[in-house]
Amino acid sequence: MATTSLIDGLTCPVPFASTDRIQLGHGSGGKMSATLFRERILPHFDNPALAVLGDAAVFRVPATELAISTDSFVVSPLEFPGGNIGSLAVHGTLNDLAMMGARPFCLTAGFVLEEGLPFDQLDRIVAAMAAAARRADVPIVAGDTKVVERGKADGLYINTTGVGVLHVGARPGPRGARVGDAILVSGPIGRHGMAIMATRESTGFETGIESDSASLWPVVAPLLNQLGPAIHVLRDPTRGGVASALNEIAQAAGVGIELEESSLPIPAAVQAGCEMLGLDPLYVANEGILVAMVPETCATAALKCLRADPLGAEAAVIGRVVDDHRGFVVLHTSMGGTRIVDMLPGDQLPRIC
Amino acid sequence: MKYLSEYRDPTLARALIGRIRQTASRRWTLMEVCGGQTHTIVKQGLDELLGEAIEMIHGPGCPVCVTPLEQIDRALALAAKPEVIFTSFGDMLRVPGSACDLLQVRARGGQVRVVYSPLDAVALARKNPDREVVFFAVGFETTAPANAMAVWRAAQLGLRNFSMLVSHVTVPPAMTAILDAPDNRVQGFLAAGHVCTVMGWTEYEPIAARYRVPIIVTGFEPLDILEGIYLAVRQLEAGRYEVENQYVRSVRREGTVPARSLVERVFHLVDRQWRGIGTIPMSGLALREEFVAFDAERRFGLSGIRASEPTECRAGEVLRGLLKPLECPMFGNRCTPEHPLGAPMVSSEGACAAYFNYGRMRQRQHAEV
Amino acid sequence: MCLGIPGRIVEIHHDEGLAMGLVDFGGVRREVCLAYVEDQVEPGDYALVHVGFAITKVDEDEARRTFEALRQMSQLEELDWMREVADRSLDAMSGGQT
Numbered sequence: 175m176a177t178t179s180l181i182d183g184l185t186c187p188v189p190f191a192s193t194d195r196i197q198l199g200h201g202s203g204g205k206m207s208a209t210l211f212r213e214r215i216l217p218h219f220d221n222p223a224l225a226v227l228g229d230a231a232v233f234r235v236p237a238t239e240l241a242i243s244t245d246s247f248v249v250s251p252l253e254f255p256g257g258n259i260g261s262l263a264v265h266g267t268l269n270d271l272a273m274m275g276a277r278p279f280c281l282t283a284g285f286v287l288e289e290g291l292p293f294d295q296l297d298r299i300v301a302a303m304a305a306a307a308r309r310a311d312v313p314i315v316a317g318d319t320k321v322v323e324r325g326k327a328d329g330l331y332i333n334t335t336g337v338g339v340l341h342v343g344a345r346p347g348p349r350g351a352r353v354g355d356a357i358l359v360s361g362p363i364g365r366h367g368m369a370i371m372a373t374r375e376s377t378g379f380e381t382g383i384e385s386d387s388a389s390l391w392p393v394v395a396p397l398l399n400q401l402g403p404a405i406h407v408l409r410d411p412t413r414g415g416v417a418s419a420l421n422e423i424a425q426a427a428g429v430g431i432e433l434e435e436s437s438l439p440i441p442a443a444v445q446a447g448c449e450m451l452g453l454d455p456l457y458v459a460n461e462g463i464l465v466a467m468v469p470e471t472c473a474t475a476a477l478k479c480l481r482a483d484p485l486g487a488e489a490a491v492i493g494r495v496v497d498d499h500r501g502f503v504v505l506h507t508s509m510g511g512t513r514i515v516d517m518l519p520g521d522q523l524p525r526i527c
Numbered sequence: 528m529k530y531l532s533e534y535r536d537p538t539l540a541r542a543l544i545g546r547i548r549q550t551a552s553r554r555w556t557l558m559e560v561c562g563g564q565t566h567t568i569v570k571q572g573l574d575e576l577l578g579e580a581i582e583m584i585h586g587p588g589c590p591v592c593v594t595p596l597e598q599i600d601r602a603l604a605l606a607a608k609p610e611v612i613f614t615s616f617g618d619m620l621r622v623p624g625s626a627c628d629l630l631q632v633r634a635r636g637g638q639v640r641v642v643y644s645p646l647d648a649v650a651l652a653r654k655n656p657d658r659e660v661v662f663f664a665v666g667f668e669t670t671a672p673a674n675a676m677a678v679w680r681a682a683q684l685g686l687r688n689f690s691m692l693v694s695h696v697t698v699p700p701a702m703t704a705i706l707d708a709p710d711n712r713v714q715g716f717l718a719a720g721h722v723c724t725v726m727g728w729t730e731y732e733p734i735a736a737r738y739r740v741p742i743i744v745t746g747f748e749p750l751d752i753l754e755g756i757y758l759a760v761r762q763l764e765a766g767r768y769e770v771e772n773q774y775v776r777s778v779r780r781e782g783t784v785p786a787r788s789l790v791e792r793v794f795h796l797v798d799r800q801w802r803g804i805g806t807i808p809m810s811g812l813a814l815r816e817e818f819v820a821f822d823a824e825r826r827f828g829l830s831g832i833r834a835s836e837p838t839e840c841r842a843g844e845v846l847r848g849l850l851k852p853l854e855c856p857m858f859g860n861r862c863t864p865e866h867p868l869g870a871p872m873v874s875s876e877g878a879c880a881a882y883f884n885y886g887r888m889r890q891r892q893h894a895e896v
Numbered sequence: 897m898c899l900g901i902p903g904r905i906v907e908i909h910h911d912e913g914l915a916m917g918l919v920d921f922g923g924v925r926r927e928v929c930l931a932y933v934e935d936q937v938e939p940g941d942y943a944l945v946h947v948g949f950a951i952t953k954v955d956e957d958e959a960r961r962t963f964e965a966l967r968q969m970s971q972l973e974e975l976d977w978m979r980e981v982a983d984r985s986l987d988a989m990s991g992g993q994t
Contacts, residue, residue, distance in 0.1 A: 199630060205865060372924070377643055378948075380925040446528055446922035451643070452617075452899050454570075502888045509540050509749050511572020514884045519865050520630070523617030524641055526670065526899050526947055527562045527589045528922035530902040530942060530954055533963060542970035563898055616947070644948025646929060669898035672932060673949040680914065721898035724944060724952045747900070750966060776959035777900075777944050783952050786932040 199520030203414030229273035241276035256384030260303030276338030288327035350406035351427035356473035367458035386462030407467035417456035433493035452525035534748030543753040561719035562589025584848035599624035645677035652689035672786035675793035700810035720774035727782030803843030840869035852882040
């Protein structure tokens with residue numbers, strides 16, 4: 175292969191999924207992401223707070239308990255129907271705190287800016303960020319900016335870190351799932367991911383779909399106040415979608431999960447976009463819904479509580495936690511069959527087959 | 528969605544399953560040719576619902592499964608060239624070549640882009656006159672009209688920076704190859720509804736007659752597939768072997784004539800290698816001499832890239848229903864969904880990947896007991 | 897192998913001589929090449945689309961006819977099932993009496 179240049183240096187034998195550098199699949203939220211984290215990041219940073227692998231790290235301070243969480247945002251395109259990277263960066267971190275039952279009280283923001291980014295675009299993004307933070311009543315108390323050479327970044331990247339105060343009496347977490355729990359989602363599935371895909375030039379889609387990007391604390395707070403310790407699990411199914419979030423919970427808690435296909439709230443346009451690209455909505459990203467697990471007996475109360483807020487108007491019970499097939503998520507299809515909803519090895523790719 | 532959701536009606540599905548079970552006096556072995564049909568069967572758990580009445584063998588109708596290693600290696604070589612923007616359907620990005628896959632080439636700086644339509648690749652070529660845009664033209668007869676049009680369009684627009692790496696295959700020769708194998712187990716086919724939408728079904732009539740197998744032109748929704756199975760079983764029980772059209776809303780006997788005509792204008796039949804199966808005579812499409820300027824293999828001199836299939840992967844036997852994935856010595860140790868040796872382990876509908884997941888779950892359950 | 901999705905043709909136009917159209921797939925719209933079905937379709941018709949190409953017009957009459965046939969079969973199936981249950985319970989009843 176005398177004419178090739180980039181793969182000449184490749185000598186990896188089969189199995190070759192592990193190479194010497196980062197691939198896109200490492201950011202997909204699937205197995206590669208998990209391996210990357212477990213093997214390359216966790217060992218360096220290892221501490222009891224991080225090792226819990228929750229949506230936020232929890233540590234004790236005198237008099238109260240705080241939660242702290244950090245997340246980096248690299249979404250492309252930077253602006254999309256229903257939001258932009260700025261509002262997403264605020265909501266994303268607030269939601270990670272909320273999923274631990276923590277009321278967010280402050281945020282930090284770090285920016286990596288690409289040389290040549292237009293000021294007006296930056297202004298729009300920062301304004302959206304500030305608006306999202308104000309709506310949630312959470313100040314951005316610290317920040318940082320760096321600029322990199324043109325071509326070294328895709329416009330801009332944002333990192334946000336949030337600190338929250340833990341709710342007294344509730345400790346939702348992925349390990350909290352118990353056999354017999356009902357599984358709820360707070361709203362329609364797949365809107366953020368489909369809005370992003372439609373915006374990308376390569377699909378050429380026109381859809382009315384907007385990202386669901388939103389702060390979830392307004393639906394979390396009443397849940398915690400009313401049901402307290404009965405809220406076993408809260409999770410925001412972002413990258414990798416509902417399927418990946420449930421797989422993580424099934425593995426962390428050592429339980430089986432059953433889903434009812436006919437109960438999944440999937441908007442028609444999300445379904446249509448998925449049909450066209452050959453994708454499964456269960457793996458499409460969300461930025462403004464949560465998955466909750468509560469004892470069966472509390473399911474109706476939880477549903478009512480979620481539906482009381484416009485954000486949770488389309489909340490639904492989608493499945494249950496079972497004692498069978500521990501560590502696996504199984505879907506009962508509307509046809510009456512079953513199938514395993516596995517974790518994907520990497521990104522979900524559009525297909526023609 | 529109209530013409531989709533109504534074909535997913537569980538009540539009608541149950542009725543059809545009841546009908547199939549009632550009609551089948553013994554267990555019949557059918558092959559659904561197309562990967563799209565496999566997808567529906569696996570996603571909806573239809574095989575489980577059919578129970579003992581029917582054994583479905585998942586056929587070779589998936590470009591991920593049958594594109595030969597050599598063509599993947601050529602794709603990888605092209606994608607690694609700095610002057611090339613390599614465009615492909617998403618399906619092909621994770622298919623293992625000899626050394627790596629397209630995603631890894633992208634991680635090393637290769638320009639690899641997923642397109643929805645081959646015309647998007649043509650548009651990309653127009654927008655980037657200083658780059659070479661190559662499209663990975665894989666697929667069966669359904670996709671051939673789209674790819675033929677992309678070449679036709681590029682010629683019409685006078686584009687000099689657009690070319691195709693062609694690895695097109697056609698269904699009937701593969702069905703014949705399966706039926707000719709001495710150890711063949713297939714007793715009836717669900718033919719690929721979208722292939723037949725383009726091609727019609729006349730070419731299947733001699734196959735049904737010669738090999739005495741029912742061939743049912745079948746759609747892709749659960750009710751389509753169940754009805755296709757029902758029609759096949761009805762023929763088998765009656766000792767008939769005809770071509771029957773289940774997918775009447777899309778398929779006419781003569782197919783879509785303008786599409787067939789352009790495919791014939793642009794492509795001609797050649798021998799083609801199928802991954803895991805070997806070379807099947809006159810089973811592939813290649814660009815005609817008139818359009819050779821758009822042939823990436825010639826333009827970039829790729830004929831020197833040769834590859835032989837790893838002997839340890841027995842995908843061919845799996846694809847023909849001769850070997851259960853669990854019986855393969857590589858299964859689950861050397862070959863897993865994260866480190867696939869062969870294509871059936873790549874996509875979640877691939878026979879090996881499906882077995883892998885179910886196997887893991889069952890093992891876990893046994894361990895707990 | 898071949899994902900094909902039915903969509904409703906919203907409008908038809910020509911792009912440098914090539915027949916194209918906007919097609920609506922349950923709320924998602926996309927430009928689709930209509931060259932292969934140009935003579936048969938008009939706005940409002942349904943076409944089957946694969947990788948951005950309409951490869952046939954959906955025959956709505958045939959679709960309705962086959963679906964009706966399926967529905968009838970399902971009703972028959974239900975009757976059969978009810979008859980079976982009735983037969984079985986009759987058997988059981990007569991078995992109990994003797």
